[in-house]
Amino acid sequence: MVRKAANINSAKKLNNVKVCVETGTTTELNLRDYFKANKLKYEPVAFTKSDEAVAAYDSGRCDVYTTDKSGLAANRTKTKNPADHIILPETISKEPLGPVVRGNDENWANITRWTLNVMIEAEELGITKANVDSLKSTDNPAIKRLLGLEGETGKNLSLNNEWSYNIIKQVGNYGESYEANVGPKTPVGLGRGLNQLWTKGGILYAPPVR
Amino acid sequence: MFLNSEFKTSLKKNLQLSNLIPQVLLILFFIFVVYFFANNAQINMKARNMSSGFDFLNTNSGFDIQFSLIDYDGSSSYGRAYLVGLLNTLLVAFFGIFFATILGFIIGVSRLSSNWIINRLSLIYVELFRNLPLILQIFFWYFTVLRSLPSTEKSLIIFNFLIINLQGFYIPKFVFTNSHYIFYGITFAILTIFLIKYYANKMFYEHAKVIPVFKISLILIIIFPLVFSLIGGVGVKIEYPKLVKNFGIFNYLGGVKLIPEFLALVFSLSLYTSAFIAENVRAGILAVSKGQKEASKSLGFNNSQSLNLIVIPQALRVIIPPTTNQYLNLTKNSSLAAAIGYPDLTGAFAGTALSQTGKAIEIIFIVMMTYLTISLLISLILNWYNKKIALVER
Numbered sequence: 001m002v003r004k005a006a007n008i009n010s011a012k013k014l015n016n017v018k019v020c021v022e023t024g025t026t027t028e029l030n031l032r033d034y035f036k037a038n039k040l041k042y043e044p045v046a047f048t049k050s051d052e053a054v055a056a057y058d059s060g061r062c063d064v065y066t067t068d069k070s071g072l073a074a075n076r077t078k079t080k081n082p083a084d085h086i087i088l089p090e091t092i093s094k095e096p097l098g099p100v101v102r103g104n105d106e107n108w109a110n111i112t113r114w115t116l117n118v119m120i121e122a123e124e125l126g127i128t129k130a131n132v133d134s135l136k137s138t139d140n141p142a143i144k145r146l147l148g149l150e151g152e153t154g155k156n157l158s159l160n161n162e163w164s165y166n167i168i169k170q171v172g173n174y175g176e177s178y179e180a181n182v183g184p185k186t187p188v189g190l191g192r193g194l195n196q197l198w199t200k201g202g203i204l205y206a207p208p209v210r
Numbered sequence: 211m212f213l214n215s216e217f218k219t220s221l222k223k224n225l226q227l228s229n230l231i232p233q234v235l236l237i238l239f240f241i242f243v244v245y246f247f248a249n250n251a252q253i254n255m256k257a258r259n260m261s262s263g264f265d266f267l268n269t270n271s272g273f274d275i276q277f278s279l280i281d282y283d284g285s286s287s288y289g290r291a292y293l294v295g296l297l298n299t300l301l302v303a304f305f306g307i308f309f310a311t312i313l314g315f316i317i318g319v320s321r322l323s324s325n326w327i328i329n330r331l332s333l334i335y336v337e338l339f340r341n342l343p344l345i346l347q348i349f350f351w352y353f354t355v356l357r358s359l360p361s362t363e364k365s366l367i368i369f370n371f372l373i374i375n376l377q378g379f380y381i382p383k384f385v386f387t388n389s390h391y392i393f394y395g396i397t398f399a400i401l402t403i404f405l406i407k408y409y410a411n412k413m414f415y416e417h418a419k420v421i422p423v424f425k426i427s428l429i430l431i432i433i434f435p436l437v438f439s440l441i442g443g444v445g446v447k448i449e450y451p452k453l454v455k456n457f458g459i460f461n462y463l464g465g466v467k468l469i470p471e472f473l474a475l476v477f478s479l480s481l482y483t484s485a486f487i488a489e490n491v492r493a494g495i496l497a498v499s500k501g502q503k504e505a506s507k508s509l510g511f512n513n514s515q516s517l518n519l520i521v522i523p524q525a526l527r528v529i530i531p532p533t534t535n536q537y538l539n540l541t542k543n544s545s546l547a548a549a550i551g552y553p554d555l556t557g558a559f560a561g562t563a564l565s566q567t568g569k570a571i572e573i574i575f576i577v578m579m580t581y582l583t584i585s586l587l588i589s590l591i592l593n594w595y596n597k598k599i600a601l602v603e604r
Contacts, residue, residue: 006459
C-alpha cells in the first residue's frame, strides 16, 4: 500500500523505498523475495506489532506498507485518511487464510469446516437469506439436502438437521456475508478476487452436501 | 592466592562432615532441578515436534535488516544476523556510554556550582531524567520528537552538513582510497607515544624533568597519519547525501544515515544514564575532604585547576564503582530497542530470528550469554582501571 500522492500505480516501480512491515512474519520474507526478484532496492522498517507498522507508515516514516491483501484493506481503515492510500495491484505471494480451531476437538473442527462449505455451496445453489424459506418447498434434491429436508447431515456433526438452514437464515450465504463485512461497499473495501465461486472465476469449490 | 592461610582454613572448615553433607545435598538438589527442567523441555518439545540444536545458525535467514554495520541481507545466515544484532547493540552501548559519561560529569559538577541558576537547572535535569521510566523516555524521543520531523522533501538542512528529516539524520561520508596507510600512521604514532611515555617517566623519576607527553602525543597522532597518507597516496572523497525522486517518493541516497530508531535509543539512554552518573560524580566530589580544595586554593590553584588536578582524581575512586553499574545498566537497557524496532541483538535476533525459526530456547540462551559476556567485560575493564587509580596505603 502506498500514498496516492506518490503517483505510483505498480509495485514494480517501487525502487529505493522504505517499507513498513511486521517482523517475524512470512510477509517479511515475501517482501525480500519480491524486491530481490525484481531487482528493486528497499529498506525494511520492522515492528513487532501491526499497529506500530501502520502508524509508522501513516506518519511518513515509510513510503510503503505491506501485509496480506485483506490486512492491507483492514489496516487502511486505521490510517488518518483512508482515501489517501491505494493498494497496488500486484499480488506478491500466496497467502491462503482460513479459520483456525483448537487441536484435539475433531467434532468442532468438522463443524467449522462444514459451516464454511455449506455457506459456499448455498451461494452456488443460489440460496440466500431472503429466499431460504420459500426454497423449502423446492424439488431440487441438492437444495433439499442442504436445508436439512432430506438426509441426516447433522448426525455426523452431533447437530440437529436444521443446522445448515439456521446458518443461511441467520447469516446468509458466503457472498452475502462477504459483502456485508469486507465487501466493496464496506470501509474495508475488498473485492472478491479469488474469493469467488469456481463457476465465476474464483477458487471457492465446496464439496457437495451428502 | 590459593595458597594463603585464609583459603587453607576455609577449605579445612568446608571439608568437615557437618559442613560437607549440607553442601553435597545442595549440589545434588541443584543438579536434580536442572535435569528435571531440561528433561521436561525435551519431552514437551518432542511432543510438539519442535527440533532443537544450533544447526539453524547456518541456514539462510530470508529477511533483510534495515541498519547494519557489516554486509548482510536475506541470503546471509542466521549466524550473521546474530553478528549484525550484536554490532548494533555495541554501537548503541558505546555511544550511550560515551555521551552519558560526558554529560554526567558536566551535570554532576554543575550540581555543586555556586552559581544558583546552573545549580538549580542541573537539579531539574537530574530529577527529570532519572525519575521517568526509561521506556517512556525512549517512546518520547521516538514517537513524539523524531516522528514530528519534516518529511524528506522538506528536510531541515543545517550548515549544508546535517540533513534532518523523518527518515533520520544524514551526514556526508568520507570515502578513503588506500585507507590502510592512515592506520599504519596511527599505529606508528601510538607505538612512538608509548616509547615517549616510558622516556618521560624515566626523566621525571630520575631527573625531575617534566615532559609534556599529552601535547606531544596530540601532535604525533595528527602528524604521523598525515605524513603516511601523503607518502602512500591516500585519496579522500566526500560523499554527500543526494535527494532522489522516484515518481512521488523522495529519498536521500549516499552519505551516512542515522535511523531514528538508533537516535532515539542513544538520546534517551544517554540522558537517562547521565542523570545517575551525575549523582555519582557529585557524591564522589563531596567525598573528597574539603581540606584538599582549601589547600589547593592556598597554593594558588584556581577553581578549574583544583577541580581537575586535585579533587576529581581523588573523587574518581568513589565515582568509578557505581558508574560501572550504570554502564552495565545502559548496555542492558539498550535491549529496549525491541520496543521501537531498532534491529539490535534483542530486536533482530531474539525478536525476528526467534519468530522465524521458533528456536526460542537456543536463541534466548545465546542472547543471554552474549549480554552476560559484554557486561562482564565492561566490569573487568573498569575494575582494572579502578585498581589502577586506587590509593596505595603504606
